[in-house]
Amino acid sequence: MADAITSRETDYSQWYQDVIRHAKLAEHSPVRGCMIIRPNGYAIWENMQAALDKMFKDTGHQNAYFPIFIPQSFLAREAAHVDGFAKECAVVTHSRLIVDDEKGLIVDPDSRLEENLIVRPTSETIVWDTYSRWIQSWRDLPILINSWNNVVRWEMRTRLFLRTMEFLWQEGHTAHATREEAMEETLQMLDIYATFAEEFMAVPVIKGVKTASERFAGAVETYCIEAMMQDGKSLQAGTSHFLGQNFAKAFNCQFQNKNNEQEYVWATSWGVSTRLIGALIMVHSDDQGLVLPPRLAPTQVVLVPIYRNDEDRDRVLTEARQIVGDLLEAGIRAHLDAREAYRPGWKFNEYEVQGVPIRLALGPRDLKNGTIELARRDTREKEGVPRDGLTKRIESVLFDIQQSLFEKACAFRDSKTTSVDSYDDFKTVLEENGGFVLAHWDGTEETEAQIKKETKATIRCIPLDPIDADDSGVDIISGAPSAGRVYFARSY
């Protein structure tokens, strides 16, 4: 490779972009802030979708599709929602172009729409307009719907996968008869996200609730999972919102309960996006390129054949096809790279950069010895293993890689988590180690804002799981009583 991957130490941000480019995950589009997701990147997304979709279905959700265009008037219905999204909406005002003799192709002034259309930044408004027509009785509830789609938020500053103007995601929208049931749903989906992050992505996450200032526009409570990146910054990896009756009221969505009374419907919404791919990259990858956890890797095992002459070639390829066939049979995503145009060494590097968990190399020497070379991407170790029982061995190594990536990420996260009891320590830790800083907070927006202004760290969440046996303490700034420590961090 002419251009190497910048090391994480040299320039983390550049490293991130280099990994994406070298692994052929995505590239910038001609339109600022948008992204072309290449096959390697999209395949990861498809694996994420498959796993999540199954989890959604297993908990009774169905997929549906709502349109990309939302009448401008809809957005205005819920006050907090407008505040949150108004300043980042793409607005469609005209419906056609015409060729002008002087100016060329121009917007046809005669095609002005009667009402502007908003390209959805999220679908709450169109969904709740719809639900208001679907729901009359308690018998119509709950409604448990998820939607896989794309949304647009006109961002000032973008980064591939982490923040783009258009992104792919899923948004769940549920309607319930009671507050309790909606809250239960909110937390259930948060758990699903946490499970997905830890078991599929091998990314440990903190489950928590957002403070008012970080809350979703229109939510009563926003729950989140937060993950620690290798540069010590936190990333919000998923959110689940308890919307209360805010949208039901805005869209007049009521149902008749068992007592023959009209009542507003209780709501939730929850989502994860292609941002997860950014998290995946930033948690596991190294200076050699992408590192993928086996459960999400589009290719789990690649076999590179090695030979000198036609005779060796035939023998090696015959054996290689047998091996890959066995692996596929066992449900392992295996690939035989028999391309003649590239040499083995070149392929080794290619798959390393692309993060394939296991690479096998098979040559004449192995045929003679009944062995095969197995190299694992995460540790970059390679060893000769017996041909006999290879499939079982690979299953076990894949399992081990998945496990070991998670443990490594946990250990890193722990090394980047520090409890402090004074503002001085807070600032020192943030500067010297970064990561999560656990500190007592008095629950006021004033101290939160002051810390953000002075240190750029925000409250990532108030953890759901208790941190200390003894939760009492005092705010590091005001000295006022605190109910427990919260997670502070600089974040993406």
Next chain:
RNA sequence: CGGGGUGUAGCGCAGCCCGGUUAGCGCAUCUGCUUUGGGAGCAGAGGGUCGCAGGUUCGAAUCCUGCCACCCCGACCA
């Protein structure tokens, strides 16, 4: 949107300050031969609106003006 940086072949860059023939280099690409257990060697070949638009000049990649894009740092966010 403010501050800083960059834009020259697919990628990475030199040339620009100090204007002057056919705009170079590495990698990649194509052809041929030899090769193949960690990014092969040799020989030959192709590929350029020098980000865009104006201007200055006999002459602009180079100087001037405006614009655009990307990256980094801030303000806003999944």
